[in-house]
Amino acid sequence: ETAVFQTPNYHVTQVGNEVSFNCKQTLGHDTMYWYKQDSKKLLKIMFSYNNKQLIVNETVPRRFSPQSSDKAHLNLRIKSVEPEDSAVYLCASSSLRDRYEQYFGPGTRLTVL
C-alpha cells in the first residue's frame, strides 16, 4: 500500500514532557511536511524537508524540531510540551514529479494536560 503513515494516532501527556511523532511515506516522494491543525481547524505549515534538507521553517517555538533520516521519513519532536501544543499534527508528502500535489497522513492528535 502506498500512502502516508503516522504514529501514534493519539497521545496524551503532561506539560513539560517530551514527545515524538513519526511519519513515513511510501509514495516515492522527495518532499515532506508537518502541519499543525488547532482546535479551530486552522491548518498551518510548520516545516518542510526536501531530500532530507530543511527548506521551510516557519516561526514555531524552538521546542519543536523535525528530524529526517531519509526522504521517506520525517519525524517531529517536541522537547517540553505546553498546553497550547494540543492540536492535530498532520504529515504530508509531495514531489516535483507530481507538481507538488500533497498527500496527507491521518494525523496525530496531541493532548497536553
Next chain:
Amino acid sequence: GQQVQQSPASLVLQEGENAELQCNFSTSLNSMQWFYQRPGGSLVSLFYNPSGTKHSGRLTSTTVIKERRSSLHISSSQTTDSGTYLCALEPAYNTNTGKLTFGDGTVLTVKP
C-alpha cells in the same frame, strides 16, 4: 490580510441540493488544491487544479487565475458529503517548496 479566504464559513443543505464553495486568493499561485476532511478524519485530496475546470463524479472544480478565485461545486448533495472543505494554494513566490497556505474552510452539513 489573509491570502486565502473561503466562503461561506458554513453551509446547511437538504439532501439533493447543490453547493457552491468559493476560495478567493490575493496572490498569484503555483498550485491550488481542494481537500475534504471528515470530523476527526484525515485530509483527502479532491482536486489539484491550478487553472481551468476539472470534474470528478458529482464534484467540479474551477480555478480562474485572472479573477483570483477557485470554486468547488457539489451537485446532488448527499449526507455523506458532510464535513469540512478546505482550499489551499502555494503562492508563486514560494519557488518550488510546495508549501501550502490553507483557507479557514467551509463546514458543510447535508441533512436527510
